[in-house]
Amino acid sequence: xxxxxxxxxxxxxxxxxxxxLGTSGNFSAxxxxxxxRIAITASSLDxxxxxxxxxxxxxxxxxxLEPAAGKPSAETxxxxxxxxxLGAGAVLHTHSVWSTIxxxxxxxxxxxxxxxxxxxxxxxxxxxxxxxxxVPILENSQDMKALSEETARLLEENPKIxxxxxxxxxxxxxxxxxxxAARHVEIFEFLLESVGRRQMMEPQY
Amino acid sequence: xxxxxxxxxxxxxxxxxxxxLGTSGNFSAxxxxxxxRIAITASSLDxxxxxxxxxxxxxxxxxxLEPAAGKPSAETxxxxxxxxxLGAGAVLHTHSVWSTIxxxxxxxxxxxxxxxxxxxxxxxxxxxxxxxxxVPILENSQDMKALSEETARLLEENPKIxxxxxxxxxxxxxxxxxxxAARHVEIFEFLLESVGRRQMMEPQY
Amino acid sequence: xxxxxxxxxxxxxxxxxxxxLGTSGNFSAxxxxxxxRIAITASSLDxxxxxxxxxxxxxxxxxxLEPAAGKPSAETxxxxxxxxxLGAGAVLHTHSVWSTIxxxxxxxxxxxxxxxxxxxxxxxxxxxxxxxxxVPILENSQDMKALSEETARLLEENPKIxxxxxxxxxxxxxxxxxxxAARHVEIFEFLLESVGRRQMMEPQY
Amino acid sequence: xxxxxxxxxxxxxxxxxxxxLGTSGNFSAxxxxxxxRIAITASSLDxxxxxxxxxxxxxxxxxxLEPAAGKPSAETxxxxxxxxxLGAGAVLHTHSVWSTIxxxxxxxxxxxxxxxxxxxxxxxxxxxxxxxxxVPILENSQDMKALSEETARLLEENPKIxxxxxxxxxxxxxxxxxxxAARHVEIFEFLLESVGRRQMMEPQY
Numbered sequence: 001x002x003x004x005x006x007x008x009x010x011x012x013x014x015x016x017x018x019x020x021l022g023t024s025g026n027f028s029a030x031x032x033x034x035x036x037r038i039a040i041t042a043s044s045l046d047x048x049x050x051x052x053x054x055x056x057x058x059x060x061x062x063x064x065l066e067p068a069a070g071k072p073s074a075e076t077x078x079x080x081x082x083x084x085x086l087g088a089g090a091v092l093h094t095h096s097v098w099s100t101i102x103x104x105x106x107x108x109x110x111x112x113x114x115x116x117x118x119x120x121x122x123x124x125x126x127x128x129x130x131x132x133x134x135v136p137i138l139e140n141s142q143d144m145k146a147l148s149e150e151t152a153r154l155l156e157e158n159p160k161i162x163x164x165x166x167x168x169x170x171x172x173x174x175x176x177x178x179x180x181a182a183r184h185v186e187i188f189e190f191l192l193e194s195v196g197r198r199q200m201m202e203p204q205y
Numbered sequence: 206x207x208x209x210x211x212x213x214x215x216x217x218x219x220x221x222x223x224x225x226l227g228t229s230g231n232f233s234a235x236x237x238x239x240x241x242r243i244a245i246t247a248s249s250l251d252x253x254x255x256x257x258x259x260x261x262x263x264x265x266x267x268x269x270l271e272p273a274a275g276k277p278s279a280e281t282x283x284x285x286x287x288x289x290x291l292g293a294g295a296v297l298h299t300h301s302v303w304s305t306i307x308x309x310x311x312x313x314x315x316x317x318x319x320x321x322x323x324x325x326x327x328x329x330x331x332x333x334x335x336x337x338x339x340v341p342i343l344e345n346s347q348d349m350k351a352l353s354e355e356t357a358r359l360l361e362e363n364p365k366i367x368x369x370x371x372x373x374x375x376x377x378x379x380x381x382x383x384x385x386a387a388r389h390v391e392i393f394e395f396l397l398e399s400v401g402r403r404q405m406m407e408p409q410y
Numbered sequence: 411x412x413x414x415x416x417x418x419x420x421x422x423x424x425x426x427x428x429x430x431l432g433t434s435g436n437f438s439a440x441x442x443x444x445x446x447r448i449a450i451t452a453s454s455l456d457x458x459x460x461x462x463x464x465x466x467x468x469x470x471x472x473x474x475l476e477p478a479a480g481k482p483s484a485e486t487x488x489x490x491x492x493x494x495x496l497g498a499g500a501v502l503h504t505h506s507v508w509s510t511i512x513x514x515x516x517x518x519x520x521x522x523x524x525x526x527x528x529x530x531x532x533x534x535x536x537x538x539x540x541x542x543x544x545v546p547i548l549e550n551s552q553d554m555k556a557l558s559e560e561t562a563r564l565l566e567e568n569p570k571i572x573x574x575x576x577x578x579x580x581x582x583x584x585x586x587x588x589x590x591a592a593r594h595v596e597i598f599e600f601l602l603e604s605v606g607r608r609q610m611m612e613p614q615y
Numbered sequence: 616x617x618x619x620x621x622x623x624x625x626x627x628x629x630x631x632x633x634x635x636l637g638t639s640g641n642f643s644a645x646x647x648x649x650x651x652r653i654a655i656t657a658s659s660l661d662x663x664x665x666x667x668x669x670x671x672x673x674x675x676x677x678x679x680l681e682p683a684a685g686k687p688s689a690e691t692x693x694x695x696x697x698x699x700x701l702g703a704g705a706v707l708h709t710h711s712v713w714s715t716i717x718x719x720x721x722x723x724x725x726x727x728x729x730x731x732x733x734x735x736x737x738x739x740x741x742x743x744x745x746x747x748x749x750v751p752i753l754e755n756s757q758d759m760k761a762l763s764e765e766t767a768r769l770l771e772e773n774p775k776i777x778x779x780x781x782x783x784x785x786x787x788x789x790x791x792x793x794x795x796a797a798r799h800v801e802i803f804e805f806l807l808e809s810v811g812r813r814q815m816m817e818p819q820y
Contacts, residue, residue, distance in 0.1 A: 022327030100322070101399055104321075118785070119639060122639065142332070170323070190636045194712050198719060201720055223600075226532075226599075305527070345528055347538045347540075373604075374527075431805045432798055432802045433798070434734060456794075579744065
């Protein structure tokens with residue numbers, strides 16, 4: 001399975017699981033690091049119908065190598081920033097209900113910690129549930145240049161995070177390859193739902 | 206895929222996703238604008254078993270063109286009102302749990318705003334999450350003539366909305382064609398669940 | 411599709427939808443009214459693996475006609491009571507999370523009303539959302555003879571109901587045939603989830 | 616279907632149902648009691664892709680019989696402790712949202728009772744809903760030797776339980792064979808969700 005087929009498979013699966021509804025979500029994988037070539041979903045697609053022809057290649061400026069093949073996702077520059085800053089091999093942006101409401105609830109503190117959950121060990125390099133994962137939140141914007149610079153700044157300040165939220169706009173996570181990045185999506189979705197539901201119960205008695 | 210097949214596919218999918226249980230939900234697509242001909246689901250059907258023979262054609266008065274083929278949905282006049290008032294090419298009425306309870310919760314204010322969510326950009330013509338979408342709510346009625354007149358009045362007063370709720374009776378949305386209308390269903394369902402769950406968390410701290 | 415095949419199909423579907431987990435749930439259809447012959451699921455089965463051989467026939471005393479074929483559901487006498495009292499053609503007992511918790515929450519009042527929901531029109535004979543459906547709750551018991559007598563008394567006192575709950579034990583509903591009874595399950599499950607979630611939101615503002 | 620195929624089928628099903636996401640969950644079945652041989656899932660696998668080659672055999676010390684075939688689950692010693700202490704034929708460790716948050720909420724009391732639910736009768740040997748099931752909770756640890764000794768102590772003190780939770784780390788349950796253990800997972804998941812949602816409603820009125 002090549003990168004395009006893998007991205008198509010993930011896009012359809014994430015739609016089915018409610019993490020990429022409407023035309024939300026965008027997904028990428030690094031094809032080559034030097035020169036930088038990233039395979040990424042085209043803009044504004046229904047992910048339930050994704051086909052390999054919807055995957056485009058972009059360069060380190062986020063420009064399509066074959067502009068006639070379609071327009072890359074509007075958020076391409078965020079993918080590039082994450083790849084360049086962290087050396088990630090794949091970047092996945094999903095947009096679930098739980099990531100959306102937690103990104104709103106915790107905005108005032110700039111993020112929140114997830115701590116003490118065994119499931120954290122599914123994040124790359126984490127070896128104990130005692131790990132304290134900071135999940136930062138960026139304010140949303142339609143200015144993608146500004147948002148990608150915010151992302152770069154965020155990653156510089158928080159080099160050890162595994163993902164972040166954009167307010168009322170879902171989650172970004174990544175990995176050394178698509179398998180690891182997809183596992184991070186599954187891990188974070190579980191953790192966000194757990195943290196969200198836990199908070200809706202009465203306080204510890 | 207013709208309009209009947211498309212309506213059948215959507216009806217079965219919406220049943221599977223819990224948006225058209227029992228015999229709830231009705232779905233239509235404009236076949237011709239002049240004279241007005243609308244393909245619409247017949248009355249009182251289990252949407253999980255929908256077949257093309259269950260799709261009837263009606264005129265601008267909501268009358269079946271071939272009365273022997275079945276009785277059009279009781280809510281046909283609402284579909285006609287939306288098509289005539291807005292020039293929509295497709296109208297979808299779904300009936301999910303979240304649309305049902307929010308239509309009850311917010312009735313006292315005549316509706317509610319959804320604002321600041323990136324997912325709003327999935328609604329036709331919306332280009333920023335800063336968009337403020339008014340979701341009006343009509344009181345429910347069994348008098349379909351009166352309810353369709355209420356609908357026409359509502360659309361006159363709120364020409365820019367993308368959908369509305371009927372109290373404890375689900376949602377109407379539409380689009381220039383069935384693909385766009387179906388995307389609007391998915392977008393609104395996501396937003397209604399997000400808004401509903403957000404409200405169930407403690408207030409912003 | 412004969413009654414056994416239909417019961418098998420419903421059992422598997424209800425398991426998949428979370429309404430008949432573990433070995434819970436039992437389902438029946440009247441094969442003949444005089445003498446009374448009811449096809450019913452055998453006792454203690456995993457409904458995800460139901461096969462036609464698991465459907466037995468019982469008489470008006472709930473006795474298996476072919477005892478060697480297996481033991482009828484422990485709750486057979488409740489099915490008989492509902493068929494005899496109401497002339498139902500099919501009886502379905504499901505056991506969802508929402509029916510379980512609402513049957514506990516409302517026990518102190520002996521039941522609760524569902525009122526004002528359009529979805530109520532999916533119940534046989536209901537023509538307006540203004541219908542007021544009383545959902546009575548029986549205290550649970552392992553004495554099936556006593557519980558079936560309680561059921562008969564309940565139906566005598568509430569001849570117009572479409573279903574009832576047993577405390578922390580799920581729901582009974584019925585219909586003139588399996589299609590109608592299955593629709594009633596779907597309608598009630600929607601209404602119970604809606605009523606339950608509505609109650610978890612803040613009060614009307 | 617042999618033990619490996621059965622474990623693979625269960626692992627994939629539990630992933631699909633959200634009870635073994637990321638690389639969480641581990642599953643075992645006793646192949647022989649004397650000498651003790653247990654078939655168990657290898658460490659750190661995505662359960663949605665489980666294949667029979669991922670099932671290893673271990674001895675009474677949790678050592679792989681064929682070390683070249685892979686590394687047994689890190690939690691193998693807990694499986695061994697449960698098999699040795701109770702004579703179980705199968706042990707299943709799942710990791711759902713509800714088990715995770717209830718294990719956190721009730722930690723301060725060392726566990727919680729589930730009582731009065733008909734679904735309890737799906738647990739082996741329970742014949743009435745009046746049964747009072749104690750669900751103990753262990754504090755989580757990365758020291759598997761210590762955690763397996765804690766497990767042995769817990770089972771000695773609570774010989775009649777059917778499962779226990781580890782804080783923010785999911786559930787262990789078991790049975791005389793894989794079918795019974797899998798039924799216990801389904802029963803407990805239903806009960807945990809019911810207990811959790813019930814608690815989120817207003818108190819009994």
